[in-house]
Amino acid sequence: MDAQKPLVVYLDTHDYSKLYSDKSAEMQNIANYLFDKVDSGEIIIPYSYFIVAELLTAFTEEYRTDRLQRVGILKRLCGSNTFRFIDADSFMEGTLSDSGNWYPKFEAWEYLKKGLDEQTEHLLNSLPIGLSMKIDKKNPWPQLFRIAPQLISSISQVAKLLPVPKSFCDSHLLVRYLKGEVSEAFMRQETATILTDLNLFFTFWFENEMNKNVSLLHELIRTAGNPYLNLANDLVALSQEANNRLDQINALAQADFIAVKSLKKELKVVRSTLNNFQKLDIDFVKSFIPDKSIFDRLPQDFGDTILKYAIGVAKGPRKTIESDTGDLMHACYIPFCDVWRGDVKFCNLLIGQKVNGYQKIVRYLPDLPGVIENRLRNQ
Template sequence: MRPIRIHLDTSDYSAMHDAPMGSPVAKIREKLTELAQSGRIEIGLSYHVVFELLQRADPEHRGNRLSRARLLSELCGRNAFPYPTDLGDGHRFSKEGLWQPRITLDDHEVEVIVGHFIQGVQQDPEATAHAQRIVTRRKYLRRWAEEYPERFADLADRNWPVMFGRSLAKDGTFGRYVAGTISRDEANRKLWFFINDPESIYELWFEQCNWDCPIMERRDNIAGKFVTMLGELRGTLARTKDLRARITAELNAAGDEALSADGRSQLLRLRRDLKTFREEISSPQQLCKDVPIWKKLFGDESALLAAEVLFAFERDKRPIKDSDGIDFVHVMYLPHADLWRGDRAFSDLLKRHKVSFGERVVPTLLELPARVEAEL
């Protein structure tokens, strides 16, 4: 039996990090850590959880952010859910800690690094003519890395082309890859660690690159698109309702305004067609067919769930908040987790409208240990 796979909400990590020793939430952290380390559960990192939890902070709060990062590593280890839109390409739960978008990983693949390194040496004013000749042919470079590993390490360190992973040049890992003594997969695992490890990504993203948190803009974009889609759906439903009301009024007309037999037959047929149309546009399955981009982005299971969530908002008649954009992203992992934690109000929405996989939703963090035990 495989381990129980769990998605936690960002608020869960925050609560466990800040919980006083001996409190119920602190005991949950201890229990989950024990179960994770024993291999009985797998808690997955995800892009949005990492950046929500590790937001930019003033220098005096650096220790807090790194402590949060260590909590993520403690609970999740090398387990991760893929970037949401990579689900559509068939990527699933990773045991190698890969939560960054695949396009980011591809842009920092070891062969890409080799190419940039070669360009760097060719443009390096301090590189010897011999070194610049060696990098023009891969077989020469490979032989040199094999025969003179220390000299290659010095050259790689001086011309390391990215802002992370320089230690791979210094410790000889990069040279061993170029020399052919470690595989491309192994080299990528070591390289990608630096952009998937929570503590490393905090230092790289916020401190070295001084970038803003990417979540806010993405959250607002998703929420905006969701509002647009919901508005279009509500507009279509309202128009069909108005048309149906006009048809009914025509059918109920009497006296001089009464319809002919042929006219009445046509309107009855139109009303039946309108009913069928309304049923179709109120169907998550039909919406998935009409909006194939969802399947392309999120895969079959998550695309259907996305449509169900849209209709849940329509039936609930509540306005969409910016935070719903992040919750919508989190719920894309529901089909790929055995137990799923999310925002309380959003979880209630899922349960109330009986979306697919809704039985996997755990309403509160305090309920999680019992649910885990029931699954084991």
């Protein structure tokens, strides 16, 4: 008999925070339960780009220890299990990764090499003309080290200008690469750990936040998810606008007979509009999105989840709230989970709209162990 596949359990970002900070017996029991199930191989808990991005908030020195300890519980629960980034290109390689691949298609080495090339050009331009003419511009560093060995001691200063962690600079890997002792393929593999090793990643983020440098991480985190977050923001705004319009229409339609009598023609339009909003469907909502090409970059289930949210809010009575944008991004992973955790009010809306996989949604963290046990029994 084949071994059962582990259940895929997706936690809300607040769950990691609560499991870390809430020292009550209830939360500690839930944490220990999840640790046991992960250790036994019965479940896996993948994290995602959007969980990482949310954990990076309030990253100032006073929160350093707290944030790194939260990363600790995430690593304890998730290991290197992740959901890939939510574009169709990334998902062609599979929805789940066991190698810590949470980020968009992005080569850390290419970004690093670009910065290194810029610094090399700056250095070459500063050399005396006679010396500069003797240097092989395509591969200058081995010659530079022979001609000016003091560069080895100053290379750390160059490295500080590059988007790499301090520990990476201190390892002398860059010096070995520049001297031709290690290959570009080796460097490509080593620099990937800047993203896949969350302890290194979060420490690096702190280093750059403190120095206010523009870095690989800032570009990755603050721009890569923007098209999807912008789409979610547009839909949140559209949903609220539709909800407000529906309130206005209902108020007018329910006005007293005398007030409405003089507006027969307008009332007909109002009733027609009200009917349209009451029969909202995905195509109707999608028609309001200016950039429809983004749906071509989303797996089909993602688009459906986002649009059904918009329909649910437009029909009321729930209003949009600021956290909806992030919650929408997490909800995109519902079809690929066995169990999914989210904010209770947001969960209620998704369940009401019967998004694909709504049966997997768990509204309350204390209910999670019981739901997991039930799913394991019925596998």
